[in-house]
Amino acid sequence: MERAEFADWIARYEAAWRSPGTSALAAVFTDDAVYRHSPYAEPVSGLAAIARAWEDERDGPDEVFTMVADVVAVDADVGVARVVVRYGDPVEQEYTDLWVVEVVDGLARSFEEWPFWPGQDWSANHD
Secondary structure, X not given: OOHHHHHHHHHHHXXXXXXXXXHHHHHOEEXXXXXXXXXXXXXXXXXXXXXXXXXXXXXXOOOOEEEEEXXXXXXXXXXXXXXXXXXXXXXXXXXXXXXXXXXXXXXXXXXXXXXXXXXXXXXXXXX
């Protein structure tokens, strides 16, 4: 995979998030994809389960948000991106994520995000 291919995949992910329903996910994930909401989260396995989780998490296709993604690295079939998402206007919630995505034939087989948000401690021992 090249950087441009991974950037295209990220654009399709955002387009799917902005689309009604979940049919657009078939252009983003393989049927047997694994989606992790964090490195320690239980995986959501399979396109149908990802679709259910997708609908549970978002407010809907009209949800107001901006998303800026920068490809950090691509190695073989794995891409890493830094993604900043701001929800609302005015902004009510912001996340900075690192995404680690295995892309095969243009579709994600594995998606893992490392989400951080303002005010979140950077260490379990941080006071």
